[in-house]
Amino acid sequence: MDAIDTPRIQAFRREVRDFVAGQLPEAIKQRTRQGFHVSKEDMRDWTAILHRQGWSAPHWPTAYGGTDWSPLQRMVFDIELALGWAPAPSPFGLHLIGPVIYTFGTEQQKQRYLPGILDGSQFWCQGYSEPNAGSDLASLRTSARRHGDRYIVNGQKIWTSQAQYADMIFCLVRTDGSGSKQSGISMLLIDMNTPGVTVRPIITQDMSHYVNEVFFEDVEVPADNLIGEENAGWRYAKFLLENERTASAYLPQAKQDMNRLREMIGALEGEHGPLSEDPVLDSQCAELELELAAHEMTIYRILTDNARSPSAAAASMIKIRGARLQQRLSSLWNEVLGVHALPLFTPGADSSYGEPGAAGAMSQFLIRRAVSIYGGTNEIQHSIIAKRGLHL
Amino acid sequence: MTVRSMDNGMPGRAELRLGLGEDELQFKASVERLLARDYGVERRRVALANGGFDPDFWQQLAELGWLGACFPEPLGGYGQSANEALILLEQFGRALVLEPLLGAVLVPGAALLAGGRADAHGALIDGLIAGERRLALAWSEQGRRGARRPRLTSAVRDQRGWCVNGVKQTVLNAPLADTLLVSAIAGEDSVLLLVPHDAPGVSLIEYTTIDGQPAADLRFTNVVLPDDALAAGPERCERAMDAAMNWGAAGACAEALGAMDAALELTLEYTGTRQQFGQKLSGFQVIQHRLAAMATELEYSQALLPLLAAHLDGNGADRSAQIAGIRARIVGSARCVVADAVQLHGGIGVTDEAAISHYFRRVTALEQAWGSARQNLERYRQGRQGYDPLRLQ
Numbered sequence: 001m002d003a004i005d006t007p008r009i010q011a012f013r014r015e016v017r018d019f020v021a022g023q024l025p026e027a028i029k030q031r032t033r034q035g036f037h038v039s040k041e042d043m044r045d046w047t048a049i050l051h052r053q054g055w056s057a058p059h060w061p062t063a064y065g066g067t068d069w070s071p072l073q074r075m076v077f078d079i080e081l082a083l084g085w086a087p088a089p090s091p092f093g094l095h096l097i098g099p100v101i102y103t104f105g106t107e108q109q110k111q112r113y114l115p116g117i118l119d120g121s122q123f124w125c126q127g128y129s130e131p132n133a134g135s136d137l138a139s140l141r142t143s144a145r146r147h148g149d150r151y152i153v154n155g156q157k158i159w160t161s162q163a164q165y166a167d168m169i170f171c172l173v174r175t176d177g178s179g180s181k182q183s184g185i186s187m188l189l190i191d192m193n194t195p196g197v198t199v200r201p202i203i204t205q206d207m208s209h210y211v212n213e214v215f216f217e218d219v220e221v222p223a224d225n226l227i228g229e230e231n232a233g234w235r236y237a238k239f240l241l242e243n244e245r246t247a248s249a250y251l252p253q254a255k256q257d258m259n260r261l262r263e264m265i266g267a268l269e270g271e272h273g274p275l276s277e278d279p280v281l282d283s284q285c286a287e288l289e290l291e292l293a294a295h296e297m298t299i300y301r302i303l304t305d306n307a308r309s310p311s312a313a314a315a316s317m318i319k320i321r322g323a324r325l326q327q328r329l330s331s332l333w334n335e336v337l338g339v340h341a342l343p344l345f346t347p348g349a350d351s352s353y354g355e356p357g358a359a360g361a362m363s364q365f366l367i368r369r370a371v372s373i374y375g376g377t378n379e380i381q382h383s384i385i386a387k388r389g390l391h392l
Numbered sequence: 393m394t395v396r397s398m399d400n401g402m403p404g405r406a407e408l409r410l411g412l413g414e415d416e417l418q419f420k421a422s423v424e425r426l427l428a429r430d431y432g433v434e435r436r437r438v439a440l441a442n443g444g445f446d447p448d449f450w451q452q453l454a455e456l457g458w459l460g461a462c463f464p465e466p467l468g469g470y471g472q473s474a475n476e477a478l479i480l481l482e483q484f485g486r487a488l489v490l491e492p493l494l495g496a497v498l499v500p501g502a503a504l505l506a507g508g509r510a511d512a513h514g515a516l517i518d519g520l521i522a523g524e525r526r527l528a529l530a531w532s533e534q535g536r537r538g539a540r541r542p543r544l545t546s547a548v549r550d551q552r553g554w555c556v557n558g559v560k561q562t563v564l565n566a567p568l569a570d571t572l573l574v575s576a577i578a579g580e581d582s583v584l585l586l587v588p589h590d591a592p593g594v595s596l597i598e599y600t601t602i603d604g605q606p607a608a609d610l611r612f613t614n615v616v617l618p619d620d621a622l623a624a625g626p627e628r629c630e631r632a633m634d635a636a637m638n639w640g641a642a643g644a645c646a647e648a649l650g651a652m653d654a655a656l657e658l659t660l661e662y663t664g665t666r667q668q669f670g671q672k673l674s675g676f677q678v679i680q681h682r683l684a685a686m687a688t689e690l691e692y693s694q695a696l697l698p699l700l701a702a703h704l705d706g707n708g709a710d711r712s713a714q715i716a717g718i719r720a721r722i723v724g725s726a727r728c729v730v731a732d733a734v735q736l737h738g739g740i741g742v743t744d745e746a747a748i749s750h751y752f753r754r755v756t757a758l759e760q761a762w763g764s765a766r767q768n769l770e771r772y773r774q775g776r777q778g779y780d781p782l783r784l785q
């Protein structure tokens with residue numbers, strides 16, 4: 001039986017904690033602590049540091065540069081990194097396309113792409129959603145037509161996170177329009193520097209640039225860049241989604257959020273003395289602590305008890321609740337700050353105003369309306385639970 | 393709003409009128425008409441780009457006489473009851489008007505009136521009503537949430553008058569104000585002082601808020617003011633602050649009501665057009681139920697508006713607590729409605745370009761602007777007398 005607090009795991013926890021304390025550059029730590037979107041440079045530099053330790057992709061098989069840690073250990077690792085204010089590496093290579101490449105890719109694709117993902121030097125983005133294919137992803141229309149040894153790609157992607165940083169994009173494209181919607185989709189790896197690829201920023205309500213539109217106009221892509229078989233892209237996309245069931249539960253994030261909350265409360269006073277002594281606020285915190293505890297225990301149970309919970313349903317449950325926790329925690333930051341929650345801050349801008357700690361927190365609060373939307377909306381997740389978990 | 397004496401025998405609130413009168417309905421219609429005609433998305437966008445303020449629009453408000461809404465007739469305003477201002481603000485909330493009727497006029501105006509020295513500041517009040525002057529209430533301080541008693545700003549009285557030192561943080565619409573109404577600690581007591589924006593020793597760090605309004609952090613360094621800068625002395629200061637915050641709370645309710653109404657409308661429109669899985673989003677029962685719940689929330693919030701007006705116009709000992717309670721309830725509902733509205737828009741809902749995100753941001757700001765939602769609930773809990781806000785017997 002697994003336990004989370006065995007001496008072995010405790011020792012591992014300490015090892016990771018010491019590593020972060022010793023290796024995370026102070027400047028990066030301070031920027032992460034502030035809370036804005038992590039910059040490309042910080043993601044790159046921190047991934048490189050992890051890579052030198054052999055820890056940049058713990059969830060990968062050792063043959064590809066990963067570790068042999070148990071799922072529980074990997075979660076402990078992620079939590080310790082977050083609590084030490086390490087920036088989250090870009091997920092698109094390490095968590096999304098990397099596993100697809102080592103599972104379904106050709107030898108050449110593995111050699112070409114995995115090293116750059118592992119050491120943090122290459123950035124990827126995910127080209128799935130389109131203006132008319134959001135929740136209904138399978139109705140995507142970006143087309144790839146085969147011409148000899150290449151594909152010609154035309155169409156548009158939207159909401160592409162970090163496209164402005166990316167060297168490569170992995171795209172779902174339509175290679176066959178005849179059969180069912182799902183059956184004519186392929187997965188292509190496209191170099192962002194190919195002529196005909198255009199990236200246009202979308203500004204979100206936190207007034208920052210994280211997502212983009214990506215346009216493809218007669219973009220030539222070597223046929224070697226196809227993942228697996230033509231028209232089997234939906235299968236790889238599903239693999240990718242289900243590969244790490246607990247990744248979108250954002251447990252490390254929620255624990256970090258809780259620390260941020262405690263710090264804020266510690267720094268402020270209210271009408272009748274220190275906020276830390278405010279019973280109303282404390283009862284709100286207490287509620288969230290218990291919700292977080294339930295979230296955390298659910299995740300540990302899923303990680304160690306594969307047989308029991310229907311897997312897709314469990315992943316959806318913790319995605320929904322993880323999103324709700326992130327939204328509730330950040331709403332409470334608001335409440336703690338009161339009127340000081342109002343100034344708009346943008347990263348890098350003059351921060352000579354406002355309450356210390358408010359800047360990135362409010363930016364996070366605003367962008368977190370998206371956590372119940374991206375990666376499958378709450379509504380879609382509920383449908384998955386109903387269908388796959390309850391067989392309705 | 394002036395504190396009137398009660399003559400209808402009702403304990404602590406004015407008559408509970410369930411609808412609007414003929415005049416009020418006409419007024420509401422004319423406000424709606426004007427905003428629909430003159431306050432479009434484009435004008436707002438330009439104002440946003442220009443620091444969140446359109447001087448021509450402000451002048452128009454003055455010419456229409458709308459800036460006098462919180463001032464009683466003897467002082468040159470046209471305030472009959474709280475309703476005019478609430479009507480106006482509800483429509484402002486609907487149209488997402490940036491210009492700070494609440495922050496620059498109603499809230500500080502209420503403090504001026506309750507400070508007991510309104511007569512001494514007649515010219516200022518005239519200027520406010522005429523659109524020539526604007527105030528900002530500078531009360532919030534660094535490291536302090538919702539604390540109304542000043543600590544980090546002090547005022548010392550000497551033979552020259554007053555000398556002010558200290559800091560204020562997150563002062564809404566301060567960059568637009570020619571005069572700052574500043575709370576300061578004077579010995580054991582608190583006072584409210586009128587500080588010209590350009591007085592020597594006043595400095596501002598300006599920025600915008602998440603909902604596009606100008607704001608600033610302020611510093612006062614040996615700012616010397618004449619005796620008659622006093623807006624509320626020690627014996628009236630708390631009352632003046634209460635009056636201001638009551639108006640802030642009530643105004644936030646009215647704006648939030650308008651905002652949630654508009655957010656529901658936008659969401660109905662969007663989900664009725666956007667298609668996924670071969671049908672309109674509003675064809676999915678899950679979406680229909682969510683929209684139905686939002687509409688119910690709106691209905692329940694609108695129903696509280698007359699009660700809010702009755703408490704605003706009243707003079708009950710627990711008036712502030714009652715207003716705070718209603719605010720907690722309405723703004724809490726608005727928060728849920730705009731969050732759902734964003735959710736039902738999907739990705740587009742979190743973009744700067746989408747109107748719905750501006751409603752979300754506005755309601756988020758309203759939630760915290762004049763005392764946060766929870767704090768208001770707490771104020772109600774502690775200050776209420778009896779357990780029935782309606783008080784019908």
Ligand SMILES: Cc1cc2nc3c(=O)[nH]c(=O)nc-3n(C[C@H](O)[C@H](O)[C@H](O)COP(=O)(O)OP(=O)(O)OC[C@H]3O[C@@H](n4cnc5c(N)ncnc54)[C@H](O)[C@@H]3O)c2cc1C
Pocket residue numbers: 125126127128129131133134135136158159160161162211370373374375376377378379380666668669673676678679735736737738739740742
């Ligand atoms: C910040 C951010 C980052 C993103 N990053 C990426 C990225 O890197 N790559 C990428 O490909 N995509 C990305 N996305 C896109 C994201 O996955 C989509 O926004 C999401 O799938 C929803 O699609 P949509 O926005 O078109 O909303 P829609 O599908 O139009 O949904 C609108 C609303 O209708 C509801 N709805 C839709 N269908 C149903 C139904 N059948 N039953 C009940 N309710 C329904 C939804 O739940 C939602 O509330 C990102 C989005 C955001 C906001």
